[in-house]
Amino acid sequence: MTQERRAQLSPIAQLGDAALRLVGDTGAMFLFLLESFGRIFRSWGQFPKTVRQIYFIGVKSISVITLISLFTGMVIGLQMYYALAKFGADGFLGAAVSLSLVRELGPVLTAIMITGRAGSSMTAEIGVMRISEQVDALRVMDINPIGYLVSPKLAASIICFPILTAFFDLVGIVGGYLTGVLLLGGNSGVYWYRVSAYLKMNDISGGFIKSLVFGVVVCTVCCYMGYYTHTRRDAVGPEGVSQATTAGVVTSCVLILLADYVLTSLLF
Amino acid sequence: MTQQTTPDISLEGLTIGYGETVVVRGIDAVLPGGKISVILGGSGCGKSTLLKHILRLHPALAGRIVIGGHDMAKLDRRGMHCLRQRMGVLFQDGALLGSLTLGDNVALPLREHTRLSEKDVRERVLAKLGLVGLADFHDYFPNELSGGMRKRAGLARAMVMDPPLLFCDEPTSGLDPVTAAELDQLLLELKRRSDMTLVVVSHDLDSMRTIADHVLVLGDGRVLFQGGLAELEATQDEYLRRFLDRQALARTTPRLTMPPLDFKLMKRDCSGYLDEQQS
Ligand SMILES: Nc1ncnc2c1ncn2[C@@H]1O[C@H](COP(=O)(O)OP(=O)(O)OP(=O)(O)O)[C@@H](O)[C@H]1O
Ligand SMILES: [Mg+2]
Numbered sequence: 001m002t003q004e005r006r007a008q009l010s011p012i013a014q015l016g017d018a019a020l021r022l023v024g025d026t027g028a029m030f031l032f033l034l035e036s037f038g039r040i041f042r043s044w045g046q047f048p049k050t051v052r053q054i055y056f057i058g059v060k061s062i063s064v065i066t067l068i069s070l071f072t073g074m075v076i077g078l079q080m081y082y083a084l085a086k087f088g089a090d091g092f093l094g095a096a097v098s099l100s101l102v103r104e105l106g107p108v109l110t111a112i113m114i115t116g117r118a119g120s121s122m123t124a125e126i127g128v129m130r131i132s133e134q135v136d137a138l139r140v141m142d143i144n145p146i147g148y149l150v151s152p153k154l155a156a157s158i159i160c161f162p163i164l165t166a167f168f169d170l171v172g173i174v175g176g177y178l179t180g181v182l183l184l185g186g187n188s189g190v191y192w193y194r195v196s197a198y199l200k201m202n203d204i205s206g207g208f209i210k211s212l213v214f215g216v217v218v219c220t221v222c223c224y225m226g227y228y229t230h231t232r233r234d235a236v237g238p239e240g241v242s243q244a245t246t247a248g249v250v251t252s253c254v255l256i257l258l259a260d261y262v263l264t265s266l267l268f
Numbered sequence: 269m270t271q272q273t274t275p276d277i278s279l280e281g282l283t284i285g286y287g288e289t290v291v292v293r294g295i296d297a298v299l300p301g302g303k304i305s306v307i308l309g310g311s312g313c314g315k316s317t318l319l320k321h322i323l324r325l326h327p328a329l330a331g332r333i334v335i336g337g338h339d340m341a342k343l344d345r346r347g348m349h350c351l352r353q354r355m356g357v358l359f360q361d362g363a364l365l366g367s368l369t370l371g372d373n374v375a376l377p378l379r380e381h382t383r384l385s386e387k388d389v390r391e392r393v394l395a396k397l398g399l400v401g402l403a404d405f406h407d408y409f410p411n412e413l414s415g416g417m418r419k420r421a422g423l424a425r426a427m428v429m430d431p432p433l434l435f436c437d438e439p440t441s442g443l444d445p446v447t448a449a450e451l452d453q454l455l456l457e458l459k460r461r462s463d464m465t466l467v468v469v470s471h472d473l474d475s476m477r478t479i480a481d482h483v484l485v486l487g488d489g490r491v492l493f494q495g496g497l498a499e500l501e502a503t504q505d506e507y508l509r510r511f512l513d514r515q516a517l518a519r520t521t522p523r524l525t526m527p528p529l530d531f532k533l534m535k536r537d538c539s540g541y542l543d544e545q546q547s
Contacts, residue, residue, distance in 0.1 A: 045380065129365070136325050137363035141377045141425075142352035148380075 032146070032227070033154075033220045039147035040155045046147075053156035057118040061164060068113055069168040072105060073097065073175020081180045093186055094194030097176030098169075102199060102207045103268065106169040108260050111161065111214035115252045119222040122153055123248035126226030127241035135227070150223045154216070161215030162208050169207065206267040213263060217255050222248040274301035274432060274463045275336025277322065282331035284314065284321045290329060290489070291317045297484055297494050301336075304459055304466040306476045308511070309486035315469040316360050316437055318486065322467070323357060323435065324348070335433070353381060356426035360437040360469075362418035364410040364425070370397065371406040374425045381429065396424040399454060401447070416443045423451070430462065437469045452478045473512065485511070 009017060040046060080096045126149055129135050138145045173195060180186045225248035226241075235243045277299040285291040291314035299305040307315050320326050322333055324340050333340040335351060343351065364373045374393045378384055384392070397403045400420035410418055423439055439455070440448035452475050458464050470476050476483065476497075483500050485493040485508060493500060493508055503509065 125367075132366070133359050133361070133363040134365050136320070137357070137359060137365070139325060140323050140352060140355060140357040141380070142349055143376070143380050 028228075029220060029224050032150075032224050033216065036146050036150040036154050036220070036223070039144060039151040042147060042151075046152055046155070049148075049152035050155045050159075053152045054160055056121075057114065057153070057156045058160035058164060061114055061117050061160070062167070064113060064117060065110060065164050065168055066171055068109060069106075069171040070175040070178075072109060072168075073101065073172030073177075074179045075175075076100060076105075076172070077176035077179035077181075078184070080176075081184050081186065090180075090186055091190045092194055093176065093180045094173075094191040095198035097180065098173050098195040098199050099203060101172040101176075102169050102203050104260070104264070106165050106172060107207050107210035107214060108256060110165045110168045110211065111218060111256045112253055114157075114161065114164065115218050115222070115249055115256070119218050119252055120245050120249050122219065122222040123226040123245045124241055126150070126223055127229035127244045130227065130229045131237060131241060146227070150219075150227070153223060154219045157215040157219035158212060161211045161218075165207060165211035202268070206263075209267065210260065210263050213259055214256050217259060218252045221252045221255060224248075225251070274465050276301045276334075277305075277433075277465070277467065278334045279322075280332045280334065282321070282333060283329040284317050284326075285329050286317075286326065292486055292489055292491070295331070295491050297491060299465070299467055299484070300482055301465045302459070302463045303481035304455060304468060304479045305482040305484060306480040307467065307469045307484045307486065308471075308476060309492075310511075311471070313486045314489075315486060319357075319435055319437055319467070319469060323355070353429070354431050355433045355435065356429060356431040357434075358419070358422045358426045358436040358439055361415075362410070362422035364418055364421055366410050369407050369409055370402065370413070370421050373410070373421065374428050377425070377429050392428065393424075396428050397421070399427070400424045401450070416447065419443070420447075420451070423454075427458070432462075432464055434458065434464050434466045435468075436466065438471065439468060440470065440472050440475045448472065448475060449478075451475075455479050487511075 040050075076097050077093065080100075081090055081093055084090045084092055084096065126135075129149070135145045135149075138148055177188075177191055181188050181191050225244040229240050229244045230236075232240045232243060234240075279295045279297045279299075282295040283290060283293045284295070295318070307318060309315050317326075321328055322335075322340075324333070328341070338347065338351065340351075364370070365376070368376065371390070371393050374396055375389050378389045378392060382389075394403055394406065397406060400423055402417060402420055402424065405413065405417065405421075410421070413421065419439065419442060423436065426434060426436070436455070440451050443451065455466060455468065456479055459466055466479075468479065480497045483493065483495065483497060484491060485500070487507065493503065493505070500508070501512070503512075
């Protein structure tokens with residue numbers, strides 16, 4: 001639909017138009033996910049590409065994840081210590097820090113950080129390839145662009161998100177120890193005892209499932225936005241790529257929080 | 269019809285365009301197998317668009333494209349794979365993958381579609397890059413090359429699988445006359461040696477006269493001419509004559525009336541500054 005046509009629509013029709021597009025996009029994104037997932041296992045050639053993506057998405061994110069998780073843990077340690085000390089329950093600091101990290105903050109903050117670091121670059125990379133006809137070139141060489149560009153990223157996301165989340169949790173708990181025990185003088189043995197006593201397998205597997213879902217969501221949304229850059233209505237060319245990148249990151253973050261709510265209410 | 273080594277391409281009542289905008293209407297033409305067909309026409313008349321439709325990157329608005337007896341629109345996935353693997357395509361601006369080196373770009377179809385060993389791949393890639401005079405640039409990235417070099421690299425990639433069908437969008441534009449002539453010879457050699465069907469989009473009249481067996485001229489949103497080279501040279505059609513004959517063009521084009529030039533348009537006049545610097 002052209003710009004003028006849309007301006008002529010009444011507000012109600014515009015709402016309907018937006019709703020239809022939302023439903024259409026959701027369906028298309030799901031099919032996109034199915035196709036890229038199916039193509040992960042098509043050939044051995046996917047393996048080296050996936051390894052390269054694991055390096056980009058996973059290994060290169062470690063430093064920023066370390067930093068963020070350490071400070072998150074330290075802040076929680078600080079904050080919780082004062083709150084718990086008010087009730088004389090400062091011995092439970094280990095349980096409070098580890099549970100909030102493993103169940104909620106670990107998966108969510110990791111996913112948001114990787115979205116900013118790797119998700120945005122996925123959209124930009126695929127978007128630029130789309131507008132410079134490189135995607136068309138792949139198609140005429142009979143190389144499926146989704147299999148070539150998206151599947152390795154999806155496989156790498158599925159592998160990296162849970163591992164990085166586990167890493168985040170671990171460093172975060174150490175961060176809580178740094179402030180709650182070393183800085184504020186809590187009892188070290190009690191901290192670690194409470195961590196291990198209150199953290200159940202259920203919590204860990206819940207966080208694990210969350211991070212898997214977030215990985216799939218982030219990769220699908222970001223790659224989809226890049227892959228369909230050329231069909232955007234709000235902008236074309238380089239500006240289209242930049243809009244797609246913004247849309248990818250924003251949509252991913254919103255969906256992460258939405259999915260987090262749904263999963264928390266289902267899992268725990 | 270089954271496996272034909274030099275497939276014809278026939279366009280039947282084909283209308284091409286993007287969405288609701290029609291670019292060329294009602295194309296009825298046959299691009300003969302084993303020959304070089306040149307698609308000619310002014311800038312923006314829809315040559316690249318026609319190529320993209322033949323490659324089925326965009327759906328035709330009406331009509332059929334039949335390659336080697338197979339209707340493109342009716343081919344299933346498998347058939348499409350088979351056909352695409354028998355095509356090589358050079359895009360107008362090369363369309364090399366920006367994150368791969370030249371060597372990897374050319375090797376891409378080999379790595380994806382064949383079981384050649386790395387050593388054989390490298391050998392083949394170097395041979396094809398040598399053909400277009402780029403053997404020394406194996407490890408360069410596309411953005412480290414000139415436009416003409418990128419185009420030649422694109423041609424090397426299009427040829428690397430030795431496809432029976434080769435599509436080239438303006439292979440010689442942006443090249444110096446010597447390199448352009450070499451490329452023309454390369455295309456002729458390909459046709460002679462392997463009976464390839466070549467479809468070449470071109471503005472370049474000299475190159476067209478050297479290589480064309482069959483010419484399709486687009487313009488005005490329709491096909492203006494199709495037929496052999498001799499037929500085209502003999503045409504009396506005024507538009508075509510203007511196109512073919514630079515001298516006629518110079519004679520008949522009305523002299524431009526230029527608006528007066530104004531060199532003081534700049535917001536801040538710097539000429540004084542430059543003079544000062546000099547003294
Ligand atoms: N993606 C597109 N969407 C809509 N219209 C397009 C698109 N690409 C090209 N066009 C239009 O199609 C027409 C033909 O474009 P095309 O690129 O086929 O020209 P061309 O004959 O290859 O020109 P040149 O010799 O300059 O490459 C142009 O008028 C252009 O505006
Ligand atoms: Mg063109």
